Amino acid sequence: MSAPSVEKGxxxxxxxxxxxxxxxxxxxxxxxxxxxACLFYGQTGEAKYxxxxxxxxxxxxxxxxxxxWGKIKSSLGLSRKVTEKDFEEWExxxxxxxxxxxxxxxxxPVGNDISDMIRKIREGFAAAGYAPEGLIGASKRAVEIGxxxxxxxxxxxxxxxxxxxxxxxxxxxxxxxxxxMVLLSSMEIMNFPEYLEAVARIMRQAGKTWTISSKxxxxxxxxxxxxxxxxxxxxxxxVVDAAEELGVNTVISPECGHxxxxxxxEGPNLIGRPFKFKVQHILxxxxxxxxxxxxxxxxxxxxxxxxHDPCQLVRKGGVVQQPRNLLxxxxxxxxxxxxxxxxxxxxxxxxxxxxxxxxxxVKFKAFNQKKSQLDELGVDTLVTACANCRIxxxxxxxxxxxxxPVVGLTEMIADHLVEERVEDKAEDKNx
Amino acid sequence: xxxxxxxxxxxxxxxxxxxxxFVLGMLLRLFEILSLGNKPDLAEGRGSGVVGGLKTIIxxxxxxxxxxxxxxxxxxxxxxFHLGFxxxxxxxxxxxxxxxxxxxxxxxxxxxxxxxxxAVITVASLVLALVMRLTSPVLKQISSVGDYVAWxxxxxxxxxxxxxxxxxxxxxxxxxxxxxLSVELLLIVAPFTKLTHMFSFVLSRWYQGYQAGHxxxxx
Numbered sequence: 074m075s076a077p078s079v080e081k082g083x084x085x086x087x088x089x090x091x092x093x094x095x096x097x098x099x100x101x102x103x104x105x106x107x108x109x110a111c112l113f114y115g116q117t118g119e120a121k122y123x124x125x126x127x128x129x130x131x132x133x134x135x136x137x138x139x140x141x142w143g144k145i146k147s148s149l150g151l152s153r154k155v156t157e158k159d160f161e162e163w164e165x166x167x168x169x170x171x172x173x174x175x176x177x178x179x180x181x182p183v184g185n186d187i188s189d190m191i192r193k194i195r196e197g198f199a200a201a202g203y204a205p206e207g208l209i210g211a212s213k214r215a216v217e218i219g220x221x222x223x224x225x226x227x228x229x230x231x232x233x234x235x236x237x238x239x240x241x242x243x244x245x246x247x248x249x250x251x252x253x254m255v256l257l258s259s260m261e262i263m264n265f266p267e268y269l270e271a272v273a274r275i276m277r278q279a280g281k282t283w284t285i286s287s288k289x290x291x292x293x294x295x296x297x298x299x300x301x302x303x304x305x306x307x308x309x310x311x312v313v314d315a316a317e318e319l320g321v322n323t324v325i326s327p328e329c330g331h332x333x334x335x336x337x338x339e340g341p342n343l344i345g346r347p348f349k350f351k352v353q354h355i356l357x358x359x360x361x362x363x364x365x366x367x368x369x370x371x372x373x374x375x376x377x378x379x380x381h382d383p384c385q386l387v388r389k390g391g392v393v394q395q396p397r398n399l400l401x402x403x404x405x406x407x408x409x410x411x412x413x414x415x416x417x418x419x420x421x422x423x424x425x426x427x428x429x430x431x432x433x434x435v436k437f438k439a440f441n442q443k444k445s446q447l448d449e450l451g452v453d454t455l456v457t458a459c460a461n462c463r464i465x466x467x468x469x470x471x472x473x474x475x476x477x478p479v480v481g482l483t484e485m486i487a488d489h490l491v492e493e494r495v496e497d498k499a500e501d502k503n504x
Numbered sequence: 505x506x507x508x509x510x511x512x513x514x515x516x517x518x519x520x521x522x523x524x525x526f527v528l529g530m531l532l533r534l535f536e537i538l539s540l541g542n543k544p545d546l547a548e549g550r551g552s553g554v555v556g557g558l559k560t561i562i563x564x565x566x567x568x569x570x571x572x573x574x575x576x577x578x579x580x581x582x583x584x585f586h587l588g589f590x591x592x593x594x595x596x597x598x599x600x601x602x603x604x605x606x607x608x609x610x611x612x613x614x615x616x617x618x619x620x621x622x623a624v625i626t627v628a629s630l631v632l633a634l635v636m637r638l639t640s641p642v643l644k645q646i647s648s649v650g651d652y653v654a655w656x657x658x659x660x661x662x663x664x665x666x667x668x669x670x671x672x673x674x675x676x677x678x679x680x681x682x683x684x685l686s687v688e689l690l691l692i693v694a695p696f697t698k699l700t701h702m703f704s705f706v707l708s709r710w711y712q713g714y715q716a717g718h719x720x721x722x723x
Contacts (some may be wrong), residue, residue, distance in 0.1 A: 090540060091540050091541060091542050091543070092537050092538055092539075092540045092541055092542040092711070093542055093555040093708070093711035093712075094540075095536065095538045095540050096704050096707035096708040096711055097708050097711075099533060099537055099700045099701065099704040099708070100698075100700070100701040100705045100706075100707070101698065101701070102698050102701050103637075103643065103646045103647055103651050103698065104582065105578075105640065105642040105645075105646055106567075106571055106575060106579070106641045107579070108642045109571045109574040109575050110570075110571055114642070120641040120642045120644065120645035121645060123642050123645055123646055125646055126645055126646050137538065139536060140533070140536055141532060141536070142696040178712060179568070179722070179723065180567070180568050180570075180571045181564075181712075182564055182567070182582075183564070183701055183704075183705040183708050183709065184560055184561075184564050184703075184705065184708040184709030184710070184711070184712045184713065184723075185708050185712070186711070186712045218532035276555070311676070315515075334608075337547065338545075338547045339547075339721060340547065341546035341547045341548070341693070342543070342545065342546050342547060346546060347546050347547070347548060348548070351548070352548075361568065365536070387720075387722075388720075388721065388722070389721065390719075391550060391719055391720040398622045404715040412570050414722075415721075415722040416568060416570050455712070
């Protein structure tokens with residue numbers, strides 16, 4: 074890669090401008106309603122956090138280069154070119170105060186996909202060298218080591234060994250022809266080993282074969298978050314190569330929001346061809362198992378609990394009903410938050426915000442939105458399906474000294490499996 | 505130039521010129537958008553992009569409750585001046601006669617008393633929109649000269665039409681000429697300001713809706 078520069082940044086932004094982006098800027102009437110959808114504006118009251126304002130440099134480049142009127146204005150010296158100062162000023166708007174949650178896109182009266190434009194403008198900021206240190210580091214580690222948190226294969230193997238020792242369950246590495254190839258997020262490997270155990274138990278009950286690739290176990294994609302398509306494509310390619318080499322039927326994206334968007338929706342577009350396998354989020358897989366009668370549970374959680382919808386699952390991924398079906402199998406007192414589902418509020422740390430320490434202050438302010446949703450309900454347990462949301466929710470809850478455990482949904486389902494009968498079945502099959 | 509001569513010019517060559525700029529300008533804007541192209545989505549879809557696109561073109565006419573609750577006045581006011589503008593444009597008798605001579609189409613109008621009241625409401629609504637733009641920190645942040653030009657270009661035809669009909673301020677012929685000139689101003693600035701949204705909103709809603717439909721997500 075050539076050295077970062079403002080010219081390069083502008084060039085990268087220019088390349089992102091397509092017909093949808095041009096239609097969005099043409100249609101924007103500056104009504105400001107996107108601000109009302111944004112938790113960063115809502116919780117800070119700072120007008121600069123108005124979503125459409127976050128892509129103002131891109132709007133100027135579009136107007137000056139792709140419209141006749143803009144060209145006339147430029148030639149008369151009536152428009153301001155995008156400069157180094159703009160990159161400096163907008164960097165925090167683009168990275169720190171946007172979790173790419175997509176609420177603004179859903180409320181825009183003229184249908185502008187603003188969060189997608191912010192995802193796009195990041196390409197220019199990263200190319201110009203105006204990206205947060207935390208995300209630059211995460212992207213480098215993802216490319217060089219294979220995980221944004223620097224997790225290597227031995228750590229995965231150690232977790233598999235633990236799993237065998239503690240439960241007798243196996244997590245087969247590189248099993249050719251398996252039904253499913255399971256991806257993990259670094260956070261699940263480091264902080265939430267219960268996810269792997271839950272998957273192992275559920276797969277055993279469902280009677281499905283599954284595997285983890287030693288070459289591509291990491292699901293997260295720092296390239297998407299920082300906005301470097303080359304890196305994003307390379308990370309996707311690793312998963313694609315592994316899945317095709319093993320000949321698996323379906324790749325399962327773990328309890329992580331952006332990882333699902335990255336592999337499910339951006340993936341084929343990044344590598345320039347459709348996949349030869351299916352991609353599902355773990356919740357889609359579990360809900361399929363439920364519908365096919367492969368998921369047998371017993372007992373109900375009695376605690377009053379609610380579900381935090383990860384943005385990338387509901388707004389970008391279309392996974393809305395599945396967690397509700399699953400929760401209703403195992404919970405007797407499941408209540409919904411205000412604005413749940415497609416309009417749920419972000420945990421405040423998505424879209425790379427969690428990897429960007431500089432954003433800590435604004436992130437914790439933005440968390441107050443989630444806090445107010447939770448305070449209204451007064452629940453005993455918070456369930457979610459994204460390791461990144463989970464970490465943020467735990468941090469925010471701790472900051473406010475709230476007493477509220479956060480649980481992953483997959484793990485909760487696994488806790489209610491009727492296992493004896495299935496164990497016999499699995500053993501019969503194996504012998 | 506007398507008021508009569510000005511009116512004759514504004515009704516004839518002036519109007520034709522403004523209309524030509526409007527039509528060609530809008531076509532240019534649409535060409536500028538569409539010529540940039542849009543890559544096909546290679547991800548395996550869950551549903552129909554076309555259905556999603558068409559659906560979003562319709563459904564974005566209504567606000568979501570969660571945002572409406574935060575800005576009810578701004579949102580209702582938006583409906584008021586859009587509807588008011590459409591009513592005076594399309595349901596005032598003399599306007600319908602004009603459309604009939606130009607397009608050969610005719611439809612029933614509304615009583616002039618109603619049109620008169622709607623014009624007042626529309627002007628008031630536009631004034632409120634301006635006050636909000638000048639006072640709200642968010643709107644100030646995202647506003648530029650173009651917003652005020654578009655605002656004035658929208659207000660003037662309604663205002664001059666009202667003044668002409670009620671024979672106020674200046675003699676009727678003169679005000680009617682000003683009314684026609686203000687309409688011509690609106691036609692000329694529309695393709696070069698945010699007023700382009702009168703057509704491009706279909707495209708922007710379509711693009712987001714198409715992707716949502718293809719991916720099986722809400723839009």
